[in-house]
Amino acid sequence: MIPYENLKTLNKPFEEKLRKKFDLFLDKGWYILGQEVSLFEEEFAAYHQEKHVVGVANGLDALILSLKCCKFSPGAEVIVPSNTYIATILSIIHCGLTPILVEPDSKTYNIDPAKIQSAITDKTAAIMVVHLYGQCCEMDPIMEIATQHGLKVIEDCAQAHGAKYKNQLAGTFGDFAAFSFYPTKNLGALGDAGAIICKSEADAAQIRQLRNYGSEKKYHNSVVGYNSRLDELQASFLREKLPYLDEINNHKRALAAIYFQELNGDFIKPHVGSDFHHVYHIFNILHPERDRLKKYLLDQGIATEIHYPVAPQNQLALKDYLTKFDYPISTKIHETTLSLPCSFAHTKADIYQVVEILNKFNT
Numbered sequence: 001m002i003p004y005e006n007l008k009t010l011n012k013p014f015e016e017k018l019r020k021k022f023d024l025f026l027d028k029g030w031y032i033l034g035q036e037v038s039l040f041e042e043e044f045a046a047y048h049q050e051k052h053v054v055g056v057a058n059g060l061d062a063l064i065l066s067l068k069c070c071k072f073s074p075g076a077e078v079i080v081p082s083n084t085y086i087a088t089i090l091s092i093i094h095c096g097l098t099p100i101l102v103e104p105d106s107k108t109y110n111i112d113p114a115k116i117q118s119a120i121t122d123k124t125a126a127i128m129v130v131h132l133y134g135q136c137c138e139m140d141p142i143m144e145i146a147t148q149h150g151l152k153v154i155e156d157c158a159q160a161h162g163a164k165y166k167n168q169l170a171g172t173f174g175d176f177a178a179f180s181f182y183p184t185k186n187l188g189a190l191g192d193a194g195a196i197i198c199k200s201e202a203d204a205a206q207i208r209q210l211r212n213y214g215s216e217k218k219y220h221n222s223v224v225g226y227n228s229r230l231d232e233l234q235a236s237f238l239r240e241k242l243p244y245l246d247e248i249n250n251h252k253r254a255l256a257a258i259y260f261q262e263l264n265g266d267f268i269k270p271h272v273g274s275d276f277h278h279v280y281h282i283f284n285i286l287h288p289e290r291d292r293l294k295k296y297l298l299d300q301g302i303a304t305e306i307h308y309p310v311a312p313q314n315q316l317a318l319k320d321y322l323t324k325f326d327y328p329i330s331t332k333i334h335e336t337t338l339s340l341p342c343s344f345a346h347t348k349a350d351i352y353q354v355v356e357i358l359n360k361f362n363t
């Protein structure tokens, strides 16, 4: 049996280090917003050669607090990909803003820059890009459009830790970048965690306030804040794993390379241009008979996942929040996509086995 994911195996190489961190944590007895959070913020900033990182409770909150920091007028429009995990769109709704869904490029699955231009109205305030599956969006034209129209850019980097476009790291292009360290992400905590990269000390200070009840000074609250602090214990675990992020990504890239080289048959593999350093949070293929393929693989002992089975516009939760429900490219991706095993816990031998079985799938 080859699992899609096994978090216990994935964290095995870090086990000793993590236990040591937990012992230190217990000995110290400082549980909330301590040194581990500050140090992780510094180290995560240094990894990106950035100055300002604020740790928050999770990836959704990272998106929400980034938007809150922008202080857009109620009802302002935020451009967002139609092909994304629902969290991206939820963050816009939670801030009282209007999500405007834009279709992806059918080859990269990421938001199509050409279609952003035509979605801009006089109410547009921001573009929220998602570097989906671990591949950066085409940031040059997107930043150009944003500059032209005076729009903020927020990057959803939940699936793209360490991904690059033209040698520049995801999370360093926009005004804000939201990261999730949900356990399955390329940099995963042992629980919920998130962070925001921002460009100014003023924004960082604002987000620090927002994550802690809007308080600058203890018991003095100047804005209507949240409780969205990065947990001290999770920060201490993340500090242990951050130095291995590139190794984790390179492992996933090496597994993806096997799929690229060895998979034949009518599977559509991801399109990765030479400007893109893909980190394969998810390695997906498209196949017209996706459900039959998934069952075939499971019968042969290979677990797969679907990211995602229901397109955002078809989610009950969004029915009152969208003005348009017709997104054929995104729908087609949702209907045909299948995510194959490609994690830090898999070996090359696992992937060769998956390939061998996949190549025997006859249509």
Ligand SMILES: *Cc1c(COP(=O)(O)O)cnc(C)c1O
Pocket (backbone or CB within 6 Å): 058, 059, 060, 061, 084, 085, 087, 088, 130, 156, 158, 159, 180, 181, 182, 192, 193, 194
């Ligand atoms: C995981 C994910 C999120 C949300 O992160 P959480 O930490 O689970 O809140 C947001 N956007 C995308 C694209 C994700 O994959």
